[in-house]
Amino acid sequence: MNLKKRPRRLRAGAEIRRMVRENHVRVDDLIYPMFVMPGKGQKAEVASMPGVCQYSLDEFVRALSEVVELKIPAILLFGIPESKDALASGAYHEHGIVQEAVRLAKAHYPSLYVITDVCLCEYTDHGHCGIVRDGVILNDPTLDYLARTAVSHAAAGADMVAPSDMMDGRVGAIREALDEHGFEQVPIMAYAAKFASGFYGPFREAAGSAPQFGDRRTYQMDPPNGEEAMRETALDVEEGADLIIVKPALAYGDIIYRTKERFGLPVAAYNVSGEYAMVKAAAANGWIEEERVVMEALVGMKRAGADLLITYHALDAARWLNRG
Numbered sequence: 001m002n003l004k005k006r007p008r009r010l011r012a013g014a015e016i017r018r019m020v021r022e023n024h025v026r027v028d029d030l031i032y033p034m035f036v037m038p039g040k041g042q043k044a045e046v047a048s049m050p051g052v053c054q055y056s057l058d059e060f061v062r063a064l065s066e067v068v069e070l071k072i073p074a075i076l077l078f079g080i081p082e083s084k085d086a087l088a089s090g091a092y093h094e095h096g097i098v099q100e101a102v103r104l105a106k107a108h109y110p111s112l113y114v115i116t117d118v119c120l121c122e123y124t125d126h127g128h129c130g131i132v133r134d135g136v137i138l139n140d141p142t143l144d145y146l147a148r149t150a151v152s153h154a155a156a157g158a159d160m161v162a163p164s165d166m167m168d169g170r171v172g173a174i175r176e177a178l179d180e181h182g183f184e185q186v187p188i189m190a191y192a193a194k195f196a197s198g199f200y201g202p203f204r205e206a207a208g209s210a211p212q213f214g215d216r217r218t219y220q221m222d223p224p225n226g227e228e229a230m231r232e233t234a235l236d237v238e239e240g241a242d243l244i245i246v247k248p249a250l251a252y253g254d255i256i257y258r259t260k261e262r263f264g265l266p267v268a269a270y271n272v273s274g275e276y277a278m279v280k281a282a283a284a285n286g287w288i289e290e291e292r293v294v295m296e297a298l299v300g301m302k303r304a305g306a307d308l309l310i311t312y313h314a315l316d317a318a319r320w321l322n323r324g
């Protein structure tokens with residue numbers, strides 16, 4: 001064969017493959033989601049997410065030392081409150097579980113970047129992300145509660161807030177409230193394209209946030225819709241989003257790609273709980289090689305255009321990357 005072009009030349013050995021590699025996962029890309037709960041001396045592994053735990057505050061601080069040691073730059077905080085009510089009062093209480101966790105994290109590790117998830121679903125007794133009246137999840141009345149939540153997180157010392165509720169207009173409402181309270185330097189990482197996904201199942205066990213009636217389809221996006229994701233993201237950008245989250249990640253590579261191309265803002269891919277659970281379950285059965293599959297999935301998100309990776313695999317990934 002008289003072949004001039006032979007792509008295999010650049011795959012012939014480990015060195016040349018390393019030299020022409022186009023994308024890389026770095027420890028600096030990683031954001032580790034963590035769950036905090038009341039109590040003392042508690043570290044409860046989430047059954048459907050092996051390796052992921054709900055921590056009481058003292059255990060949370062202990063766990064942070066590992067995050068910092070591994071040089072993971074950021075965590076994303078979720079709270080499990082003492083009690084829930086219709087108005088999600090635990091979400092914006094000055095001494096709520098997330099607010100206290102933020103204070104502790106910043107006191108012990110000032111250079112760890114602390115991001116908080118801003119939503120009501122972990123704090124409402126009905127488990128929805130907004131205020132409910134007559135079985136309807138109300139949009140506009142919810143905005144004030146979200147804004148108060150974001151301000152309370154910033155007041156506790158959060159470096160960045162990440163609204164995940166999918167109410168219309170919430171990024172603008174949160175931006176305005178943050179600015180009013182002197183937090184104009186706190187960026188908003190908006191879950192802009194967040195789909196109503198079956199992949200969130202294990203998270204709802206971890207955060208105790210499953211809706212008690214109905215589902216989230218009236219506010220989270222319909223999975224088949226890509227154009228709508230662009231319109232939804234454009235609104236968040238207009239309203240002041242500094243970074244964009246696409247969620248879930250694995251089945252949504254096109255959305256990651258289009259978001260990066262169209263808006264040019266930093267994009268975070270959220271490698272969600274169900275995606276994590278599938279890998280862990282298959283690996284535990286010996287059906288796939290965990291490290292290889294995790295790193296392939298993460299670099300795939302980078303190749304699609306993600307700058308940041310929110311992933312429950314962060315500790316393992318950092319260990320593997322630091323090992324070189």
Ligand code: PBG
Pocket residue numbers: 117119121129164165199200201202203204209216271272273274
């Ligand atoms: C809260 C929220 C959810 C997730 C992040 N923030 C749950 C949901 O929307 O039901 C899911 C994260 C995951 O599955 O890892 N609204």
